[in-house]
Amino acid sequence: MSAARREKETGGALNVFSHAFLILWVVLAAGPLIWVALTAFRPSAEILSDPMGWPASFHWENFSNAWNKANIGQYTLNSLIILAGSLTGTMLLGSMAAYVIARFTFPGNRVIFMLFAGGMMFPVILALVPLFAVMENFGLLDTRPGLMIAYIAYSLPFTTFFLTSFFRTLPTGVQEAAMVDGASHTRTFFQIMLPMAKPGLVSIGIFNFLGQWNQYLLPLLLNNEDEKSYVLPQGLASLAVSQGYRGDWGALFAGLTIAMLPVLVVYAVFQRQVQAGLTAGAIK
Amino acid sequence: MPPRFTPERVRYDRRYRTLDKYRFIVGFLAVPLAFYALFVISPFLQAIYYSFTDWSGGPVANFVGFDNYEKMWNDERFWDSLQVSVLLLVIAPVLTLVLGMFFAYMITSGGRHRRGRAIAGVAGSSVYKVVYFFPQVLSVAIIAVVWGRVFNTNSGLINGGLDKVGVDGPAWLGGDETLGLISLLTVISWSFIGFYVVLFSAAMGAIPKDIYEAALLDGAGRARTFFNVTLPLIWDTVRTGWIYMGIQALDTFAICLVMVPPHVLKVTPVFLYERFRDGQYGYATAIGVVLLLLSMVFSLIVMRVGNRDRIEY
Numbered sequence: 001m002s003a004a005r006r007e008k009e010t011g012g013a014l015n016v017f018s019h020a021f022l023i024l025w026v027v028l029a030a031g032p033l034i035w036v037a038l039t040a041f042r043p044s045a046e047i048l049s050d051p052m053g054w055p056a057s058f059h060w061e062n063f064s065n066a067w068n069k070a071n072i073g074q075y076t077l078n079s080l081i082i083l084a085g086s087l088t089g090t091m092l093l094g095s096m097a098a099y100v101i102a103r104f105t106f107p108g109n110r111v112i113f114m115l116f117a118g119g120m121m122f123p124v125i126l127a128l129v130p131l132f133a134v135m136e137n138f139g140l141l142d143t144r145p146g147l148m149i150a151y152i153a154y155s156l157p158f159t160t161f162f163l164t165s166f167f168r169t170l171p172t173g174v175q176e177a178a179m180v181d182g183a184s185h186t187r188t189f190f191q192i193m194l195p196m197a198k199p200g201l202v203s204i205g206i207f208n209f210l211g212q213w214n215q216y217l218l219p220l221l222l223n224n225e226d227e228k229s230y231v232l233p234q235g236l237a238s239l240a241v242s243q244g245y246r247g248d249w250g251a252l253f254a255g256l257t258i259a260m261l262p263v264l265v266v267y268a269v270f271q272r273q274v275q276a277g278l279t280a281g282a283i284k
Numbered sequence: 285m286p287p288r289f290t291p292e293r294v295r296y297d298r299r300y301r302t303l304d305k306y307r308f309i310v311g312f313l314a315v316p317l318a319f320y321a322l323f324v325i326s327p328f329l330q331a332i333y334y335s336f337t338d339w340s341g342g343p344v345a346n347f348v349g350f351d352n353y354e355k356m357w358n359d360e361r362f363w364d365s366l367q368v369s370v371l372l373l374v375i376a377p378v379l380t381l382v383l384g385m386f387f388a389y390m391i392t393s394g395g396r397h398r399r400g401r402a403i404a405g406v407a408g409s410s411v412y413k414v415v416y417f418f419p420q421v422l423s424v425a426i427i428a429v430v431w432g433r434v435f436n437t438n439s440g441l442i443n444g445g446l447d448k449v450g451v452d453g454p455a456w457l458g459g460d461e462t463l464g465l466i467s468l469l470t471v472i473s474w475s476f477i478g479f480y481v482v483l484f485s486a487a488m489g490a491i492p493k494d495i496y497e498a499a500l501l502d503g504a505g506r507a508r509t510f511f512n513v514t515l516p517l518i519w520d521t522v523r524t525g526w527i528y529m530g531i532q533a534l535d536t537f538a539i540c541l542v543m544v545p546p547h548v549l550k551v552t553p554v555f556l557y558e559r560f561r562d563g564q565y566g567y568a569t570a571i572g573v574v575l576l577l578l579s580m581v582f583s584l585i586v587m588r589v590g591n592r593d594r595i596e597y
Contacts, residue, residue, distance in 0.1 A: 018390050022408075025387065026415050029478060032434050033418060035441050051436075051444030097316035100309050112317070119324050123535055123579060125553045126572035129565050130330035133341070134323065153323035156316060185308035214423030216538045233425035237542045240429040249439070252429075259426055267421040271414055274421065275482045 033260060040253040047249045062250035063258065070248070072255040074228060075235035082144060082231060083212055086151035090208050091201065093152060094159030099189055101160070102167035103175070113164060119157035128221055135222055142225040150222055151212045159204055166200035167193070206270050207277035210263060232259050335570035340563045352570035362571070365555035369534055371465060372472065372551065373582060376533035377526050380473045384480025385522070387416065389510055391481065392488040393496065413485060416478035424475070428542035431471045432457070435543070457544055464548040471539050476532065480525055487521040488514055527583045534579050 039047055040062055041055040067073040101113050131150070132141070140146030170193065178188045194201070216233045223229055230238065236255055243252045267274050335352055339345035356362050391409040419427060434441040435456035443453030454460070456467050491514065499509050515522070537553040544550075550558075552575055559568040 018394060022387065022390055022412055025383075025477075026412060028474070029416050029418055032430050032441065033422075036430055036433070048439045051439045051441055052448060093316040093319065096312040100312045104305065104309055106306065106309055112313070115325070116320065119320070122328055123531070123572070123575055125535065125537065125556060126331050126569070126576050127324065127327035128557075129560050129569050129572070130327035130334060131323065132560075133330075133565075134327060149319065150323060153319045156320050157324070160316070185304070186311075189312075210421055214421075214426075216423055216425035233423035236429055237425045237538075240432060240542065253433075256426060256430060260422055263421050263423075264418065267417070268414070271417070275413075275417060279479070279483045279486060 033264075036253055036260070037257045040250065040257040042250060042253075044247060044249040044251075047253070059250060062254035065248060066251040066254035066258060070239055070251045070255055071228070071230075071235060072232075072239075072258055075230050075232045076258070078144075078229055078235075079213060079232040082147050082151065083209070085144070085148040086155070086212050087205070087208055089148060089152040090155040090159055090212070091205055094156055094204070095163050095194065095197070095201065096189075097156070098160045098163030099167050099193060102164045103172075103193075113161075116157050116160040116164075120161065124154065124217060128217075132221055140222075142223055142229065144229070147219060147223050147231075150218050151215060154218065155208050155211065159208060162204050162207075163197070163200055166197060170196050203273050203277040206266070206273050209266070210274065213263065331569045331572055334566055335573045337566045339566040339569075341565050345566065348566070352567045353574075355567060356570060356574065361550070362552070362555060365550040365552045368465065368468075368549050369536070369552040369578075372468065372533040372536055373530050373578075376469055376472050376476075377529040379469065380476050380480060380529055381522065381525055383473065384477050384525075385484050385515075387412070387477070387481045388484035388488055389514060392485050393509070393514065394506070413482060416481045418478065419475040420479045422475075424538040425542055427471065427475050428539045431467070431474075431539075432543040435467050457548060459548060461549050464544050468536070468540060468544060468549075468551075471543065472533060472536060475539075476529060480529070483525055484518060484521065487518040491517050523586060527586050530582050530586065531579050534575065534582070 038055055039051075041058045041060070042053065042062075043059050046053060046056070097112075097116070101109060101116075135141045135146055135150070138146070140149060174192055174196065175188055178192050179185075183191070214233060215231070216237070219231045219234045223231070223234070227235075227238070236252075236259055239252055239255060243249060334345060336347055336349060337345040338348045338351070391412055394409075433439075437443060437453070437455040437458055440453075440456070442456065446453040454463055456463050495513060495517075496509065499513050504512065535553060536551050537557070540549075540551045540554050541557065546554075546558075552571065556568050556571040556575070559571065
């Protein structure tokens, strides 16, 4: 047998194994999520007696129960309100700071940049206890503005870091032309530089959207007083615990489906930007 | 004054321009920096100070030196939690990175002679890349709830499947520490593998194709090409990923808190959180400081171990 032939045959066996493994991982990655979505249509008693079963008939009432009785509607609304404030704030403050750091020379420029970059490396859990006290002192504990501010503050390091390097890549000519035409710095920023930075803003915007929508640790710490004000992941986690006593598993699965669907859709639409944004986040 | 209200004669004056510039810089930096300093930097610095006090949430915090650290040293529950955390820190990155690298290699370079190119991804690789990433976009709390249901002893997906083939599945999260640890590792790796597939695919995609063509001409098979060409060329990314994954494993909080019942096992961040809930603020911050030191030591070790000459291409 020639060397080339042997190579091909071992390659063949490896090929089958590798392809099987790739497909197996598709099943493993998506399987639990599909199981949750299918089970969301089954009545609770059936889920308990036969967890692997196919939905015999579609029980849409699981979804209305989750939305109304299990408060998923309220939690979703809370998440949306918080996100509207925190995402706007993060993008505005982050791009302002990044623009100044990237485009102006002033004493302390480097130090401020390093200060933001350094913030990405510390474990959040270390700051938790004093943060709780700081929030309490400002009267921001268990309030929506408080949670928004916390989201913004903890998103700023990476947002500023990412946008600083992005603003640096933009051409200087346009900015100078605007200044010569008599535009103020503020006007140049909002009308010239921000529109030019749109691709960078979109990437980091999606990154922050997912990060803040999925946040669990900060709300658990800073927004734990009133169950009505829970955000979606927090509400689902507490629902999972309480369902152990109440037993409406159908509603829990429906709630999980409601929570997972929007992010998976956003991801499917923007998958390139999401993957680029999240992996850029790791290399930081 | 903004330019449009500024009289013509001073508008182009150098001193006016400088003043205008600094006014703008201060105006734009003030709010972001204030937020950042107040809610991120100051809590970190305070944490280090409070770890040396007996603070319990009230206005008084007495300096007690290393008492909290001594208490930690003698606290068996702390050591139990640290054992789990260190196991995660060591095993999770290896498991995740090896699988991530294998999938990434198949996706970028597994196919041969497809579309007339010497090396390309296997068929369907773009679909794989999208699906593998699913877990990464979900909230850790939701992942924990979903897997809590999957691992459920009586009505879970795994034991339900085992039932169908006539096997009585164990109580995954019920009481056995080893099974609990396996469950925890499964979920952590499951949620991060897609991320490393994308990360390593990007790094592998940047390797020039002619290097592969040369290797192929020399008769190198897939395994050989991987170990002698791909791995050395993406080593920097692997090392970064290793550190990142280790720190993620050490930070495991929500998955353990939501999915694993407290009597089975705890990781150190959960142990910290429980001390905080008990009002032992000083003790909790001291645990946080130890976690910070541990992640720094880990990063230094990985950087040392993985230090090789950088290959330029």
